[in-house]
Amino acid sequence: MSIEEHLREFAGLPVFEFPSLKDQRPLPDTGEVAWRLQFDEEWGPRYEKVTIESFEEKWQRFLAVVEPSRVRALVIGNWSSYCSEPAEQVAELLVGAADRLTGLRAVFFGDLVREESDLSYLPLCDLAPVARAYPRLEELACRGAETFGVIEHPALRSLRFESGGLPREVLANVLASELPQLERLTLWLGVDDYGGDIALPDLAPLLDGRSFPRLRHLGLEDSELTDVIAAALAGAPVVAGLERLSLALGTLSDEGATALLEGQPLTHLSTLDLHHHFLTDPMIERLNRALGPAGVAVDLSHRNRERGFDGEVWRYVANAE
Structure with missing residues (x-):
């Protein structure tokens, strides 16, 4: 979207x-x-x-x-x-x-x-x-999204929040909700400057795979922490049950992509969405070589260039302000 x-x-x-x-x-x-x-x-x-x-x-x-x-x-x-x-x-x-x-x-x-x-x-x-x-x-x-209450819902299969800065409270309340049929969860985490205060420990109950046993699609998107999240997903139990994984719209670099490839197998996925990224040509080739033959559709479109400012490297999410 x-x-x-x-x-x-x-x-x-x-x-x-x-x-x-x-x-x-x-x-x-x-x-x-x-x-x-x-x-x-x-x-x-x-x-x-x-x-x-x-x-x-x-x-x-x-x-x-x-x-x-x-x-x-x-x-x-x-x-x-x-x-x-x-x-x-x-x-x-x-x-x-x-x-x-x-x-x-x-x-x-x-x-x-x-x-x-x-x-x-x-x-x-x-x-x-x-x-x-x-x-x-x-x-x-x-x-x-700025707020969302805890719910018990018997039928909800897909939940999506698009935000330039998703508050920790929204994530906490989603994870506290009873959603036995949830198959798709997409969260635009955003950036700290616009209220996105979710840190890796906040995602732990989601990554351990016990919150939503039927989850088949997970999107942790539009995040300035994409490399950190990718490293966590490399060993996260939730990945084994997924069919589709998305780290799109964020700040993925070679560091995060390396962690993904050197972690648990991803060849069971049908789709790995990484569009809007900061990967180098060698890493793009490595991803395609590792996952393409297994039939994983890897979206590597919208490549961006890192920007330098005062000696620092700057990467940006697709949607913030």
Whole structure:
């Protein structure tokens, strides 16, 4: 996923923007798309932005027009100009419609791009109440995560947090949650400058493989600690049960890649995603030679160059501010 453009696909469905009042396009079948909603505004006569339909107004119109019980996936976009209104109001709308959205299985909250809000200033609320309101929800993803409560959820299979700096509390509460069906976990850890205070010891309950026994996809992404995490994964029990591992979007260098290759076997993986990295040509060749013949799809796209400043080497994550 990229924060440069809005989602085009979610939960295996094409994303369809619920039209504005002025848009007379025919609507698709309710259950065949992931419905994206955001408030509508336009330029006023004095070159100021004017809201023509608030998120709540659009939400109520959406529920009146579609068949709520057949909605399978929702994508929540911008809910107010400059995110000036609290996201809790939108979360409360979702919670309040749980008795009507009985077929809802997937939610992406915060589908905003850079021009709408910097990632680390996106004021997202706690989505734990949304998860609790939908006990049959299978996928929950959000952009701009700052908080998340402990939950017990019998059906959640995929959980994703995109953040320029993921707080330690979010990780701790996820690890304290009862998620017996969880198969996919993706965390953008971010950087310390924007609140990403997660350190390697905080990840220990996840890396030991006991938190989520059914986990098959683990993404520890967008981190300034990628080399340290890679070294820990080299001997982490969680790796043996994975099918897909991602250290993408971070600061992986030859040091971290060496630790991965010299640790436990990775040839059982179907995918190793390392895109946005700082690897040298010899290391790229070594990775391909070691894992390619075993059928592991290694994503080594988006190679970056280390930058020097005052005698120090600087590597950067893909998404921070």
